[in-house]
Amino acid sequence: MNRPAAANRTLVGLAGLALLAAGGYALAAHYGHLSWVDTGAPLVPGPAAPPTWVFLAVIAGAALLALLCLRWLFAQPFRMPKSVGWQVGGDDRTGRTVLRSGTAAAPVAADIEGYPGVRNAQAWLSGGPDTPQLHLLVTAAPAADVAELRRRILGHAVTRLRAALEVEIIPVTLELRFADEQRALQ
Template identity: 35%
Template structure:
């Protein structure tokens, strides 16, 4: 079975969650054990004992170099992991037409996205339209955030987005389908609306 970008993203997210749960559980267990030992729950002798005595001389120097040699790569790996979590998954280019023998025709993601946002933003009742093309250049997915007026007809807007703007985008990308997730929010009415003079 061919693995899709969506299934890869789900597997990566699941791996991240499992890793964070395991690290969190280990740190919580170590913290609870240290707290119990320090408060004397595991015996007075353990509570009064010195946690660690750093050796002096050559052994201490060698040990300090060893700690640094382990800590620096661990910190760099942790930093890389944090940076990867912040990635949005947005693609830069979209493959419009791929030909294994002669190459591929590409389009910038920004051009496609801006045209789509402009089209949807012009519909009645739409305050703001923000789109992102995610996953991969070959199998793009669309995420659309819409902010609507509080009296907008959501069902009618969705029909219009699907039949007009999305259809135009699929035609531009030469695709029969473009999986799309739409998140809709409405603007709150003003707290003290001013009445028009009668």
């Protein structure tokens, strides 16, 4: 169970519900459906309108919040498949071996984490045992040589996985992220 992802979805869902409730309350108040709200009363005390900078600050804050929400939204599509069980040879009469795809992918991540300049690596396998697909999420140091890292991943880690699974081709998707040096130094 991925607890940070579950907490993230829960908090985002609760924030969405709170915003929906606030919007529904504002609409109900605007159209006079709430008996305790005086629709003719000013929103702010006093007869004068707020200074122009207040409106600009509210607009800038709303735009910044919208951009942050869009950034979060665009970060969501990179989802990894769940680990599945693969039957490796045999049948019910002679016995069979079940290999979890996560178990087969773990050594790939361990290999990649040993490469120079790599801070963290995660690997997932999807598809069937005859047509696996490898998904990689690699966090590297900012000074890492991307071309060399890619060459080493494809030439070493993927080659070893192909040999272990006894398949000719494994399609690979690679997301490469760079570590924040300031966070690493703290």
